[in-house]
Structure formats: structure tokens, C-alpha cells
Amino acid sequence: MEALLRINNETCTACYACVRACPVKAIRVQTEKVKPEIIPERCIGCGSCVAACGPGAIEIRNTLDELKSILADGKKIAALVDPSIAGEFPDITDYRKFVQMLRTLGFTYIHEVAFGVDLVARAYSKLFKLSKGKYYIMSNDPVTVSFVEKYKTGLVPNLAPIIPPVAATAQVVRNITGEDVILVYISPLIASKDEILRFEGENRIDMAITFVELRELFIEANLHETDLEYSDFDAPLGYKGSFFPVANGIIQAAGIEEELHRTPVITVEGHGMIEAVAEFEENIVNIKHHFNLFYKEFLMGRGTSAGGKRFLRESQLIKYIKTRLKTLDKDAWSASMDKFVALNLDRTFRPDDQSLPLPSESQVNKILKEIDQLEPSAVGCGACGYASCTDFATAIAQGLAIPEMCNTYASRNRQDHIQSLKISNEKLAQAQDALKLSERQAQKEKEAAREASEIVRRMLHKLPSMVVICDMNLKIIQTNDSFIEMLGEDAREISEVVPGLAGADLKTLLPYTFYNLFTYVLVQNESITNRDIHHEGKVLNVSVFVIEKEKIVGAVIRDMSAPEVQKEEIVKRLNEVIDKNLGLAQQIGFLLGEGTSEAERMLNSIIESYNLRKNLKDR
Ligand code: SF4
Ligand code: SF4
Known part of the structure; x- marks a missing residue:
């Protein structure tokens, strides 16, 4: 079965208000799961x-859908209405209209749990009269019963062994209507949804819905009292059992003495129930009273509408009781009480110890140190939901809480976080400055490279020699004017559109003998120097060299028929001849004993005469 309560992670804001409110610390917060979770066994x-x-x-846990389908099926179904309903509907002026609304919803029988209260009250009166030195905690409040079974297991034998009023009512109704009836308890407590599950056989109750859920049903069915006739509860009707919604109502219904110096029962309602159980455990030998305990009296139970006003509800209840008592047939009531005198109202309890092992003192101290509470106050600020820092540290050790629930710890962590954020921000700012600096540097370098490239480009264009640079696909990267000039009119026109013929295919511009040299240098990675090639009636001297291995090659081409090149080249080549012959002559001279100066003189005179003739001609 689905747990009674669950936290919706989508809507939970992790404020931990629930953790603070839980009297038994049944809500766990774990580091890895930021949102809290309810531990059903502890709840x-x-x-x-x-x-x-x-x-x-x-x-x-929602049971409305199941109830709606049962009502729609038209099965035999009885509503067991808790007497505190009188305080829930101040908007319904007459309780008989309310009964009719239930019949209109589809309930076959409408019974008051007040009669069950009368039966149970009689059982308590008998129990207290017969008890000799043993004192009981009355077991009408399912929250109190659950608390004793889970957290004060030593007191389980002191829980009064009497079924709650709704179970007694279930027996009565089944006795009247037959076994096949479906019983639905309309309750002011959410705890009733779990409580009814423990009753079986003659005490069985099939379902419990809260007053809030009943309101939803009325709204959905669009029921208004003005549209309905009067209808009364099915017999047997309750008598003083109607007092049950207030804490001492059952004592009055049981006719137990209430005067302070005579009463055998102490009644406690509200959160004091937990303290009262502790006192019962410690001091019952001296207290010598039975305890009538309610974590919340039924009139203001957690299944009633939120924001209900305590005294308005009580006044509604009193009004209802007065009306009922005025018309109640006491003889019929007495007869019914007699009729059901033999009902078995006994019950048993089951200890279900949920107390957790306590951590060692050193463990607790270690946690206190971690959360910076070395000198914990005895009371504590309560923000974490625990009575003291030590209780909080104990809960951390037990896996129920996390340090982040402590305000001091969380605030210190926030400060640390802010500080580390500050440091990160400073580092980020420094990194940004450095980045800007290097961007500026890179920009400068780029500018310098661009200027250098421009200078080179201009220089390239001024060179009398032809220059061409191309990539591994023989596409032109850069040329100069001389090269374009050498290619002719078409190339000149193209260069006006595509400066420097960038991207043009060298193979379409030069003959095979020419561009083959480029291919060779690209493949072999070996430069070619001073190769003479005949091209369109000219002798071109070509040198192709590697600029970037296998990727970029460049060539310098000189027109050997150009006068300045011719002269320079002849002088250069004669010098090479002289150098070669000089070496040879030195060797021969050495061998023949003859000087080589004659040969050198002869060659020099050739050069000079050529230069002289040339100068005269030029002039
Ligand atoms: S932490 Fe608890 S109280 Fe706060 S929103 Fe979540 S469930 Fe609700
Ligand atoms: S219902 Fe009560 S016991 Fe259960 S988790 Fe909520 S506060 Fe705790």
C-alpha cells in the first residue's frame, strides 16, 4: 500500500519547516537528496x-477515486460519520440536510460514530472500575497509540485494550445491515486512513476519507442544502457520545467523575501528549491516574478544513448536541445499548520500536566541531528543528539530518562560498586582462606581418626578374608585374580583375617544359637553379626553389635576351670559366713548371675587350 504521506519534489522548496514540525523526526534530509523525505515506518x-x-x-494518500467508483457501482455502502462533523460544516444549517447530502451521493446507510463512542465509553468506565493498581493510556487517538507503539514500547501493555469508537460502530452496522456492506469512515484525522487498516474481521472498516475529501465530493456533485429535504441518521443514534470531538468528551460520555480531587483520569490534548506519555512512563507509580490523550482533539483534527476556528467549531458542536438531545429517544438508545452489550470491544497492540541507536559521545562531538558548535547551547535556536545542538548532531549521526540545516553552518558556508566566488572573480578579471593584452599583441604582430607582406609584395613588383609563387596544385599564390608582362596581353587583362593572378592555374599559362620544373621541385623537394628554357623566341633562365616543403614553390625567371641580363650573365659566366680554368692551369703549371698568368691574362683581356666594345656601342 502507498505511504500515508509523500513529499512532492516538484513543489517542495526544501525549507525544512516540516522537519521542524515533526514531533518524532520521521522526516529525513540526506545530502545527496536535497529534498526531505518522510520515513513511513517512523511516521x-x-x-x-x-x-x-x-x-x-x-x-x-488519496482514496476518493476508489470511493467514487464504489458509489457509482451502486453497492451497499454505509457512511460512519464521526461526531466532529458538526464543527466542520457551519455552512450547513441543519445536520439533517448534511445526512441527505450523503444519501444523495449514493451512501445506502448513514450512521453516527457517536453510538460507538457510547459503547466504548461504557467499556472504559468498566475497565477503570475494575483496574486495581494498573493505569491505562486510553487508545481512542490513533496518533497517541502509534506514538506509544513506535517510541514508548515499554508502555504498550498500558494502552487500554479497547477498540476505538469507529470499530465498535462498524460491528453495530454490520450486525444490522449484513456482512456484505462496505463501511466508509468519514473522519477528522488523516491518521484514520492507516488506523482502519489494522482492524479485521468483525471490526473491519473498508475505507477512510477525511472531512476535506468529503467537501470535495459535495462540491463535485454540486450539492446544496437548499435543494434537499431533511433526513436523519440511521439508528441506533448516539447519546453523550456526541461529546467525543472535545478531548474530555469521552470521559463525560462514560460518566466518569471529572472533579479534580475525584477523577481517576487526566486529560491532555495537543503536543503536550508527547510530554504526558514521558511523564506517565517516569512517574505513573506516583501519578496513579489513567491518561486520556489526544495529539489533536478531533474537532480540530488534521483531516478537517484548514483555518477552522476552534471556538466557532465548538459552538457548532454544542448547538448540534442540544438539538440531538432534545429529540433523542432515550429508551430506544438504552435498548440499543443493551442489545449490543455483548459486542467484543477488545483489541491488542503491536510494539514496533522505531527508536534509533544513539551515537557515541565522540561521534557527536566530532559533528559539533564540524558544524562549528563547539560550545553548543543547551536549548539551541531550533532553526534546524531539533531541541538542542546536541540533538541535531545526534540526528546527523543517525542519518536523519544534514549540517546544512544549521543556520550558523549554512551562513558560514555561504560566506566561504562568497569569498571563493570573489577570488574566482578576481582571477577571471586577471585572465581577461591578460587575454586582452595578448590580443593587442597578436593584433600588432598581425599588423607588422601585413606591412612586411605588403613591402615584400611591392618589392616583388619592382624586381626586373619575373617571379611566381604557387601551391602544390600549381595554383598561383603571388606573381609580379614582370611575370604577367612575360605572359602577354591576356594575362595582363586578367590581372586587372584578379590582382596578381591569384588562384590561376600555372598549367594553363605556361608550357609543359616550364611548369614541369615546378612539379619536379614540389615532388623532389629539391631546388633547380639556372635552367635555360626557350620560350616564344626568348631564352629564359629559370630557378625554381622550395619555399615550404611539398606545399609551396617559387621561381625567379630572367630573360636572357634583356641587355642588362645579357651583360651581367656573360661576365658572370666568363668569371666561372676563369675560375674553372685557373684551377686547371694552376695544376698544369705546377706540373709543367709554366706560369698560368698568361692564360689568365688572355681571358681577362677577352672580358675587358667585350666590356669596352659594349660601352662604346652603348654610347
Ligand atoms: S521542506 Fe517540507 S515544509 Fe518545506 S516545502 Fe518541502 S515538504 Fe513543505
Ligand atoms: S505526519 Fe507527523 S509524524 Fe508523520 S512525518 Fe508528518 S509530522 Fe512527522
Whole structure:
């Protein structure tokens, strides 16, 4: 079966108000799961967390859908209505209209749990009269019963062994209507949804819905009292059992003495229930009283509408009781009480110890040190939901809480976080400055490279020699004017559109013998120098060299027929001849004993005569 309560992670804001409200610390917060979670085994169904949760993130197990389908099926179904209903509907002026609304919804029988209260009250009166030195905690409040079973297991034998009024009513109704009737308890407590599950056989109750859920049904069915006739509860009707919604109502119904110096029962309602159980455990030998305990009296139970006013509800209840008592047939009531005198109202309890092992003192101290509470106050600020820092550290050790729930710890962590953010921001700013600096540097370098490239480009264009640079696909990267000039008119026109013929295919511009030299240099990675090539009646001297291995090659081409090149080249080549012959002559001279100066003189005179003739001609 689905848990009674669950936290919706979508709507939960992790404010931990529920953790603070839970009287038994049944809500766990774990580091890896930021949102809290309810531990069903530890929960006693008090509903304090539901009331504390502002965003309404705690969902209660829904039974309405199942009830609607049962009502729609037209099965025999009985409503067992808790007497506190009188305080829930101040908007319905006559309780008989309310009964008729239930019949209109489809309930076959409408019974008051007040009669069950009368039966149970009689059982308590008998129990207290017969008890000799043993004192009991009355077991009408499912939250109190659950608390004792889970957290005060030593007191389980002191829980009064009497079924709650709704179970007694179930027996009565089944006795009247037959076994096949479906019984639905309309309750002011969410805890009733779990409580009814423990009753079987003659005490069985099939379903429990809260007053809030009943309201939803009325709204959905669009029921208004003005449209309806009067109808009364089915017999047997209750008598003083109607007092049950207030804490001492059952004592009055049982006719137990209430005067302070005579009463055998102490009644406690509200959160004091937990303290009262502790006192019962410690001091019952001296207290010598039975305890009538309610975590929340039924009139203001957690299944009633939120924001209900305590005294308005009580006044409604009193008004209802007065009306009922005025018309109640006491003889018929007495007869019914007699009729059901033999009902078995006994019950048993099952200890279900949920107390957790306590951590060692050193463990607790270590945690206190971690959360910076070396000198914890005895009371604590309560922000974490625990009574003291030591209790909080104990809960951390037990896996129920996390240090982040402590305000001091969280605030210090926030400061650390802010500080580390500050440092990161400073580092980020420094990195940004450095980045800007290097960007400026890179920009400068880029500018310098661009200028250098421009200078080179201009120089290239001024060179009398032809220059061409191309990539591994023999596409032109750069040329100069001389090269374009050498290619002719078409190339000149293209260069006006595509400066420097960038991207043009060298193979389409030069003959094979020419561009083959480029291919060779690209493949072999070996430069070619001073190769003479005949091209369109000219002798071109070509040198192709590697600029970037296998990727870029460049060539310098000189027109050997150009006068300045011719002269320079002849002088250069004669010098080479002289150098070669000089070496040879030196060797021969050495061998023949003859000087080589004659040969040198001869060659020099050739050069000079050529130069002289040339100069005269030029002039
Ligand atoms: S219902 Fe009560 S016991 Fe259960 S988790 Fe909520 S506050 Fe705790
Ligand atoms: S009170 Fe509600 S919102 Fe806050 S932590 Fe609990 S479930 Fe989440």
C-alpha cells in the first residue's frame, strides 16, 4: 500500500519547516537528496508536517477515486460519520440536510460514530472500575497509540485494550445491515486512513476519507442544502457520545467523575501528549491516574478544513448536541445499548520500536566541531528543528539530518562560498586582462606581418626578374608585374580583375617544359637553379626553389635576351670559366713548371675587350 504521506519534489522548496514540525523526526534530509523525505515506518500520522508546509508539497494518500467508483457501482455502502462533523460544516444549517447530502451521493446507510463512542465509553468506565493498581493510556487517538507503539514500547501493555469508537460502530452496522456492506469512515484525522487498516474481521472498516475529501465530493456533485429535504441518521443514534470531538468528551460520555480531587483520569490534548506519555512512563507509580490523550482533539483534527476556528467549531458542536438531545429517544438508545452489550470491544497492540541507536559521545562531538558548535547551547535556536545542538548532531549521526540545516553552518558556508566566488572573480578579471593584452599583441604582430607582406609584395613588383609563387596544385599564390608582362596581353587583362593572378592555374599559362620544373621541385623537394628554357623566341633562365616543403614553390625567371641580363650573365659566366680554368692551369703549371698568368691574362683581356666594345656601342 502507498505511504500515508509523500513529499512532492516538484513543489517542495526544501525549507525544512516540516522537519521542524515533526514531533518524532520521521522526516529525513540526506545530502545527496536535497529534498526531505518522510520515513513511513517512523511516521505517526499526526499531520503536523502537512499543516507546516506552506507550498502544500505534502500529499495525503488519496482514496476518493476508489470511493467514487464504489458509489457509482451502486453497492451497499454505509457512511460512519464521526461526531466532529458538526464543527466542520457551519455552512450547513441543519445536520439533517448534511445526512441527505450523503444519501444523495449514493451512501445506502448513514450512521453516527457517536453510538460507538457510547459503547466504548461504557467499556472504559468498566475497565477503570475494575483496574486495581494498573493505569491505562486510553487508545481512542490513533496518533497517541502509534506514538506509544513506535517510541514508548515499554508502555504498550498500558494502552487500554479497547477498540476505538469507529470499530465498535462498524460491528453495530454490520450486525444490522449484513456482512456484505462496505463501511466508509468519514473522519477528522488523516491518521484514520492507516488506523482502519489494522482492524479485521468483525471490526473491519473498508475505507477512510477525511472531512476535506468529503467537501470535495459535495462540491463535485454540486450539492446544496437548499435543494434537499431533511433526513436523519440511521439508528441506533448516539447519546453523550456526541461529546467525543472535545478531548474530555469521552470521559463525560462514560460518566466518569471529572472533579479534580475525584477523577481517576487526566486529560491532555495537543503536543503536550508527547510530554504526558514521558511523564506517565517516569512517574505513573506516583501519578496513579489513567491518561486520556489526544495529539489533536478531533474537532480540530488534521483531516478537517484548514483555518477552522476552534471556538466557532465548538459552538457548532454544542448547538448540534442540544438539538440531538432534545429529540433523542432515550429508551430506544438504552435498548440499543443493551442489545449490543455483548459486542467484543477488545483489541491488542503491536510494539514496533522505531527508536534509533544513539551515537557515541565522540561521534557527536566530532559533528559539533564540524558544524562549528563547539560550545553548543543547551536549548539551541531550533532553526534546524531539533531541541538542542546536541540533538541535531545526534540526528546527523543517525542519518536523519544534514549540517546544512544549521543556520550558523549554512551562513558560514555561504560566506566561504562568497569569498571563493570573489577570488574566482578576481582571477577571471586577471585572465581577461591578460587575454586582452595578448590580443593587442597578436593584433600588432598581425599588423607588422601585413606591412612586411605588403613591402615584400611591392618589392616583388619592382624586381626586373619575373617571379611566381604557387601551391602544390600549381595554383598561383603571388606573381609580379614582370611575370604577367612575360605572359602577354591576356594575362595582363586578367590581372586587372584578379590582382596578381591569384588562384590561376600555372598549367594553363605556361608550357609543359616550364611548369614541369615546378612539379619536379614540389615532388623532389629539391631546388633547380639556372635552367635555360626557350620560350616564344626568348631564352629564359629559370630557378625554381622550395619555399615550404611539398606545399609551396617559387621561381625567379630572367630573360636572357634583356641587355642588362645579357651583360651581367656573360661576365658572370666568363668569371666561372676563369675560375674553372685557373684551377686547371694552376695544376698544369705546377706540373709543367709554366706560369698560368698568361692564360689568365688572355681571358681577362677577352672580358675587358667585350666590356669596352659594349660601352662604346652603348654610347
Ligand atoms: S505526519 Fe507527523 S509524524 Fe508523520 S512525518 Fe508528518 S509530522 Fe512527522
Ligand atoms: S515544509 Fe513543505 S516545502 Fe518545506 S521542506 Fe517540507 S515538504 Fe518541502
